[in-house]
Amino acid sequence: MQNSRNFMKADFTKLQGIKTDQMLDLPQPPLEKPAAENAEIIDLIPVENIKIKKNNLQENIFNRRSHRIFTKEALTLEELSFLLWASQGVKEVITRDDKAYATLRTVPSAGARHPFETYLVVHNVETLKPGLYRYLAIGHKLVFLKEIEDQPKKMTDAALGQEFAGKCAVVFIWAMIAYRAEWRYHLVAHKAALLDAGHVCQNLYLACEGIGAGTCAIAAYDQEKTDDLIGVDDIDEFSIYMAPVGKPGN
Numbered sequence: 001m002q003n004s005r006n007f008m009k010a011d012f013t014k015l016q017g018i019k020t021d022q023m024l025d026l027p028q029p030p031l032e033k034p035a036a037e038n039a040e041i042i043d044l045i046p047v048e049n050i051k052i053k054k055n056n057l058q059e060n061i062f063n064r065r066s067h068r069i070f071t072k073e074a075l076t077l078e079e080l081s082f083l084l085w086a087s088q089g090v091k092e093v094i095t096r097d098d099k100a101y102a103t104l105r106t107v108p109s110a111g112a113r114h115p116f117e118t119y120l121v122v123h124n125v126e127t128l129k130p131g132l133y134r135y136l137a138i139g140h141k142l143v144f145l146k147e148i149e150d151q152p153k154k155m156t157d158a159a160l161g162q163e164f165a166g167k168c169a170v171v172f173i174w175a176m177i178a179y180r181a182e183w184r185y186h187l188v189a190h191k192a193a194l195l196d197a198g199h200v201c202q203n204l205y206l207a208c209e210g211i212g213a214g215t216c217a218i219a220a221y222d223q224e225k226t227d228d229l230i231g232v233d234d235i236d237e238f239s240i241y242m243a244p245v246g247k248p249g250n
């Protein structure tokens, strides 16, 4: 128990005396996991072309709550584009020594490391076939990864039997690419990344309000089943958080 408590504490003094890989001038990992060659890439709607139905920040903050019952209504590609932009959208790529060094996004991240990839289990989004996708945040595109057999059941099982994960329009699953943060922050990367994840999901909640959708954060999921579902190795990349999204039915 004490180890878990200690993990929550500010531990930046641990870095004293440690040479991070950044300090050692080791090559920086990519800011985004690249798409495979010949992958199916889908353009998303640029945020400046998206009309937000409910744009009152005060009301959206007040009305935000967790939704676990959804209608069968599909999300449009425009709505999905907005949610992806709001939760992980890239506003600027910063270069250092002519190399891409950091992204500045719609959410904050310790040291601007942004160590996440956003996977989507799409059940019901207009113009997208059901299956697994990943957000290519820098270009604001999607890459189609695979079809998933028996998808609603597999998604529900991955969410530890929480049925709304199989009965929504789309599930956002955030995976951590650990070295993207460790390169700069070594042992203290992990606590900061969990704090980062909270900002990502909060923006998703608020953005959902803006388009008349709803979501619910999920931390109680099956690590192995989820990592298997999204096709990550559970060592260098692993899921840390998920959030089903749909049009609220309650």
Ligand SMILES: Cc1cc2nc3c(=O)[nH]c(=O)nc-3n(C[C@H](O)[C@H](O)[C@H](O)COP(=O)(O)O)c2cc1C
Pocket (backbone or CB within 6 Å): 064, 065, 066, 067, 068, 162, 216, 217, 218, 219, 220, 221
């Ligand atoms: C980190 C985190 C993990 C959560 N995990 C779950 C979950 O696994 N299942 C669930 O139904 N709700 C989950 N929730 C939603 C909370 O139960 C919900 O936020 C809380 O009951 C307050 O309700 P509200 O969001 O409507 O204000 C989670 C929320 C957070 C912030």
